[in-house]
Amino acid sequence: MPESKVKKSLGILAIAEVEPYQEQAGEEYMGEAQLNHFRKILGAWRNQLREEVGRTVNHMQDEASNFPDPVDRAAQEEEFSLELRNRDRERKLIKKIEKTLQRIEDDDFGFCDSCGIEIGIRRLEARPTAELCIDCKTLAEIKEKQMAG
Numbered sequence: 001m002p003e004s005k006v007k008k009s010l011g012i013l014a015i016a017e018v019e020p021y022q023e024q025a026g027e028e029y030m031g032e033a034q035l036n037h038f039r040k041i042l043g044a045w046r047n048q049l050r051e052e053v054g055r056t057v058n059h060m061q062d063e064a065s066n067f068p069d070p071v072d073r074a075a076q077e078e079e080f081s082l083e084l085r086n087r088d089r090e091r092k093l094i095k096k097i098e099k100t101l102q103r104i105e106d107d108d109f110g111f112c113d114s115c116g117i118e119i120g121i122r123r124l125e126a127r128p129t130a131e132l133c134i135d136c137k138t139l140a141e142i143k144e145k146q147m148a149g
């Protein structure tokens, strides 16, 4: 597997350099300790994405030279448009992360938007921006498929 792929599959926990959360017996769900855990994860993830966006811009400025050969120029334009699409995706993700950080501050984090039950720490560690519990998410995906099909 190429090195860049390995890096991309790096988990969000690894980016934030945190271990999976260990709950104490009888600990309150989404108490201050748990919220801090997710603040740290979401903050580190957002910073990493911001760096990536910044790197893309720098890279494009460095490389934006005028190739005399039209083939080279076309290849460069294609590369840039791919990078712009990636950057767009990253920007959207950053917005979503910031929205999720706001949910933490509003005491609204960790509960399903649809049915209100606890989304669960393990699911949130895998997908910190999840707004639905696994059941509602599965149902939403089935509905989506039915609409499309």
Ligand SMILES: [Zn+2]
Residues within 6 Å of the ligand: 112, 113, 114, 115, 116, 117, 132, 133, 134, 135, 136, 137
């Ligand atoms: Zn639900």
